[in-house]
Amino acid sequence: MLKLPHNIGVLFTFCSFIVLNCSYSMATEKKGKFLGAMETEYPAWFKESFLDFNEDIAEASLNGKRLMLLFHQNGCPYCNALVNRNLSQKDIETKVKKNFDVIAINMWGDRELTYVDGKSYTEKTLAAALKVQFTPTTLFYDENGKIVLRLNGYREPAQFKIDLDYVANRKEKDIHYREYVKANLAPKKSSKKLHKEDFFRAMPYDLTVKAGESNQPIAIFFEQKDCPNCDLLHNQVLPDKKTRAIIRKFKTIQLDMWSNTPVITPSGLKTTAKEWAKQLDIKYAPSIVLFNKKGEEVIRSEAFFKVFHTQGIFAYVLNENYKKQPSFQRYLTERADHFREQGQNVDIWRYADEIKQ
Numbered sequence: 001m002l003k004l005p006h007n008i009g010v011l012f013t014f015c016s017f018i019v020l021n022c023s024y025s026m027a028t029e030k031k032g033k034f035l036g037a038m039e040t041e042y043p044a045w046f047k048e049s050f051l052d053f054n055e056d057i058a059e060a061s062l063n064g065k066r067l068m069l070l071f072h073q074n075g076c077p078y079c080n081a082l083v084n085r086n087l088s089q090k091d092i093e094t095k096v097k098k099n100f101d102v103i104a105i106n107m108w109g110d111r112e113l114t115y116v117d118g119k120s121y122t123e124k125t126l127a128a129a130l131k132v133q134f135t136p137t138t139l140f141y142d143e144n145g146k147i148v149l150r151l152n153g154y155r156e157p158a159q160f161k162i163d164l165d166y167v168a169n170r171k172e173k174d175i176h177y178r179e180y181v182k183a184n185l186a187p188k189k190s191s192k193k194l195h196k197e198d199f200f201r202a203m204p205y206d207l208t209v210k211a212g213e214s215n216q217p218i219a220i221f222f223e224q225k226d227c228p229n230c231d232l233l234h235n236q237v238l239p240d241k242k243t244r245a246i247i248r249k250f251k252t253i254q255l256d257m258w259s260n261t262p263v264i265t266p267s268g269l270k271t272t273a274k275e276w277a278k279q280l281d282i283k284y285a286p287s288i289v290l291f292n293k294k295g296e297e298v299i300r301s302e303a304f305f306k307v308f309h310t311q312g313i314f315a316y317v318l319n320e321n322y323k324k325q326p327s328f329q330r331y332l333t334e335r336a337d338h339f340r341e342q343g344q345n346v347d348i349w350r351y352a353d354e355i356k357q
Contacts, residue, residue: 032340036308036349037075040083043093046070047101051113054145060101061143066167068100071107071127071137073329077349078154078304079136086157095161099168100140107132107329116145133299133328134309140167148172153303156229159185159284178283182258188228195223195234199247200254205263207251209295217317218266218291219250222257222273222282229304230286236306240352243311249318250290257282266295290317298322308332308348 049056057067072079087093096102105113109123121129130139138151148167155163159181166172166180175183200221209215223230238244255261255273264270271279280289280297287302290313298317301310312332316322325331336346347354 030343032342032344032346034336034340035345035347036077038077038080038349039075040072040080042072042083042104043087043102045097045102047103049101049103051103051111053103053114053116053141054118056101056103057116057141057143057145063101065099065101066143066148067141068096068102069105069139069141070102071105071130071132071135071139073107073135076135078134081154082136082160086155086160089157092157092161092164095164095168099164107135107137116141128327134303135329138163142170142172149177151303153301153305155303158188178278178281181283187226190226190228191231192226194225194254194256195230197234197238197252197254199244199250199252201252203261205253205255205261207253207266207291207295208264208268209266209293215293215295216249216251217293218295219247219252219314220289220291221252221254222277222280222285222287222289223254224257224285227285229284232304233286233310236351236353237310238352240307240311243307243314243352246311246314246318250314257285257287266291288313290314292317292320292322299328306348307350307352308336308346 047056053067053069060067070082087096105123105127107124107127111123113121113123113126115121115126115129130137134153136151136154139147140149142148149163149172151163162181162184165184166177171177171180207218207220238247253263255263255277257273257277259273261273262270263273263276265276282289282302284302287300289300290298292298299313299322301313305313309332312335313328315335316328316331321331322328325334332348336348339346
């Protein structure tokens with residue numbers, strides 16, 4: 001008969017300690033990678049400001065310019081695209097330098113500043129007050145401190161040139177931005193049709209939120225027929241299976257933003273796609289506007305985003321994370337950390353067909 005040593009309990013404890021530590025070590029080693037982040041060096045010609053924006057606006061005005069605030073954050077690939085794809089082009093750089101004083105604001109920064117309302121903020125509290133949810137977010141101000149144009153997210157060079165011209169030439173006094181873009185943006189090769197998706201609801205489009213019923217969150221895709229960026233969304237972002245699974249949990253419709261298609265809004269208003277787009281100040285195709293179960297707008301996507309951010313926008317509303325985390329960017333960070341703790345790689349700069357190991 002085998003005789004066990006008297007200190008067998010200590011032995012088992014020691015072995016358990018080894019096993020637990022090995023398991024912990026393996027779990028740590030299996031943490032997913034974080035891919036796609038890009039650090040950006042901002043141009044030396046950006047203004048070194050004392051961060052009193054009324055003074056900045058006055059100084060810009062004296063020189064025939066306007067003020068441009070650029071909200072950014074570390075590691076943001078879309079901010080990197082703005083600098084390395086847009087501002088690296090000589091004609092764009094020249095246009096910006098001639099017409100704007102540009103001040104870069106870190107949306108998580110602690111520098112103190114005085115906003116146009118005369119109140120004091122830090123960079124991060126101003127970003128919160130202005131509800132900056134995406135980077136880059138670019139704000140253009142007129143001579144009276146009024147925001148003329150706000151761009152929530154990255155715009156490709158051709159679109160960005162139109163944006164700059166609209167503000168630099170004071171066109172807001174003559175024409176609505178959306179109409180200006182339609183008239184001036186040169187056509188690019190596109191499918192010239194609206195894309196069909198199996199999660200789009202068929203007409204009639206009645207989005208009325210009814211009290212006492214079990215309502216779904218609502219997603220509205222505002223698009224147009226001749227739209228290369230709509231092609232990009234449908235061909236390289238929406239094919240992602242996990243993203244599609246989330247979208248199917250919404251009441252989702254697609255509207256041609258220039259059409260007279262009848263629609264009843266979540267509040268019960270009878271209108272048309274064109275009029276509703278105008279009411280919502282839809283500037284860009286595609287724009288995706290997300291409403292919660294009560295029919296309240298929560299967030300919208302109106303710029304160029306790849307899979308991680310697009311999927312995150314839908315998950316943010318579906319799971320009602322906006323109730324406990326009002327900052328979408330902090331939510332994205334928490335979401336990425338959660339996936340990585342599960343051993344999944346997170347790539348914030350991939351299309352649906354790009355899987356990196």
